[in-house]
Amino acid sequence: MISQEKMPSLVYFVRAKREDGDDVLAAKAEKVFLETGLKVQIDDKSFVALKIHFGEQGNTGYIKPQWLKNTIHQLKKKTSRVFLTDSNTLYVGKRSNSVEHLHLAWNHGFTPENVRAPIIIADGLKGGEEEEVEINLKRVKTAKIGSVFLNSDVLVCLTHFTGHGLSGFGGAIKNLGMGCASRAGKLDQHSEVHPWVNPKYCTDCGVCFDHCPAEALIHKEDKAFIVEDKCIGCGECLVVCNAGAVKFRWDSDIVRVQEKISEYAYSLWKSLKGNALCLNFLLKITKDCDCMAKDEPAIVEDIGILGSLDPVAIDQASVDLVLEKSGKDILKEGYDVDWSVQLKHGVKIGLGSRDYEIIEL
Ligand code: SF4
Ligand code: SF4
Missing domain, CATH: 3.30.70.20 (Alpha-Beta Plaits)
Incomplete structure (x- = not known):
């Protein structure tokens, strides 16, 4: 009998650093996107959502609009219906409603002139426009996701990989799970946290x-x-x-919140039926995510840009590269959090695999 061994997930990788300059970084992101995006079905009627974090006011680590121009150009060869998107936040800041969110995005350079694509905030004016996805998993029975994400035909999840206080790191899984949830969905996930x-x-x-x-x-x-x-x-x-x-009660609260994040990510991933891909930017990796309203120093040297069709594999590969570059568990040094919970749970529920093969371009 022929063995049906599962193949490792492919993760494409190009080394990059901020000193390369905007044009080179745009070309490198395009290279990773083209390799990764080959299997994603896009036709001239497809609505393609580029999920991004525009960076809180005062933050400097977010993915720069200039790095995306080639990728957006490639997508627009297939469909004119390409747009940037994010959901509103739970906390006080400049991204808690669509109007201020859009102003902030423009201030950070995400203007139609720069990116040649409009911005649509995914969960409406104040974060209430959502759709429910029934998943009946261990922590989440019904996920509440910003409606724009679910109404799109293709999702490109663009993630600035960073450390994070609740999940140890913020990668593709967190960008999908927490980042695409509506206000009620975010509340649902945070309800596990009792500081x-x-x-x-x-x-x-x-x-x-x-x-x-x-x-x-x-x-x-x-x-x-x-x-x-x-x-x-x-x-x-x-x-x-x-x-x-x-x-926090790290052992109980942190496990529950990470498992919920993975289950929320799964709800969206499952709804997109494979028409989705992730790009992780390992540039200016900071202790906290881009919700921080300040300029934080990098905790490790720049590494590069990764792409995969598997959100678990791309996050596992990102963590491995960060730990290798820093020579220690630099993520755990920032916050004493077991970051592996989201990955292990992601595997358990079928979001992806921690077993990957890295292909350097
Ligand atoms: S020390 Fe910390 S917990 Fe106490 S008031 Fe200041 S910020 Fe709040
Ligand atoms: S975790 Fe609770 S106490 Fe702390 S800032 Fe948020 S709502 Fe306030």
């Missing part, structure tokens, strides 16, 4: 109060205190607290 303030470390500086979108923080005996009933688990207080006073 608390360790009074021993809190200096009562007040910074977390300014960033909390739910007014869940109060002063108690000259320390910050989180009112659990009000907290929506967005994790903002964790990233803004320089004293390290905000704590």
Whole structure:
């Protein structure tokens, strides 16, 4: 009998660094896209959504519009219906409604002149335009996804790979799972997160109060205190607290939130029936994601651009390259989070494979 061994997922890779310059990076991204996108069905009627994070105001790590121009040009040879998209955020910032979100995207250079494609915010004016996808998995029965993602024929998931406070790293899985969820979908995933303030470390500086979108923080005996009933688990207080006073129950909360993220990613991936691909940009890899409203230094040298039809494989390959380049688990150094949960759960539910073959272009 012939063995039916599963083949490893292919991950295409080109080495790149910011010093290459915009034109070279655009050509390198195009090269990875062309190799990866060969099998994706696109005709002249296809709506092609390029899912991206435009970067919070003050952030400098986001994928630059200039790096996408060749890829968009290639897509537009097949269909004129190409657009950039993201969903609104849960937290206070310039991306919590479509109007400010669009202004911010323009300020970061995502103008029609630069990218030759319009922007459509995926979940409407205030994040309420969603569709439900029934998946009946361990953590999520019905996922709530921004309607534009589900109404598109093809999805190109463009991810700036970074560290992350809740998931250890933010890659394609997080970009799909959390990044494509509607406001209610994001709330659903964050509802697993229950932070608390360790009074021993809190200096009562007040910074977390300014960033909390739910007014869940109060002063108690000259320390910050989180009112659990009000907290929506967005994790903002964790990233803004320089004293390290905000704590999570890493073992339970972090496992649940990562598993939910993977299940949300699966709901969208399954709905797209294979008409989707991922590009991960391992350039200016920062400790936090592009939701941070500030310029953060890179934690490791630039590595390159990866492409795959498998969101688990591309994230596993990205992690492996980052760990290899830094010579240690630099992701765990940022936040003491077991980042492997999202990958392991992704395999378990059929989102993809951790077994990959890297093809350097
Ligand atoms: S940011 Fe940190 S140190 Fe400052 S009040 Fe909040 S918990 Fe306390
Ligand atoms: S207390 Fe922290 S996690 Fe809870 S809503 Fe406020 S900022 Fe978000």
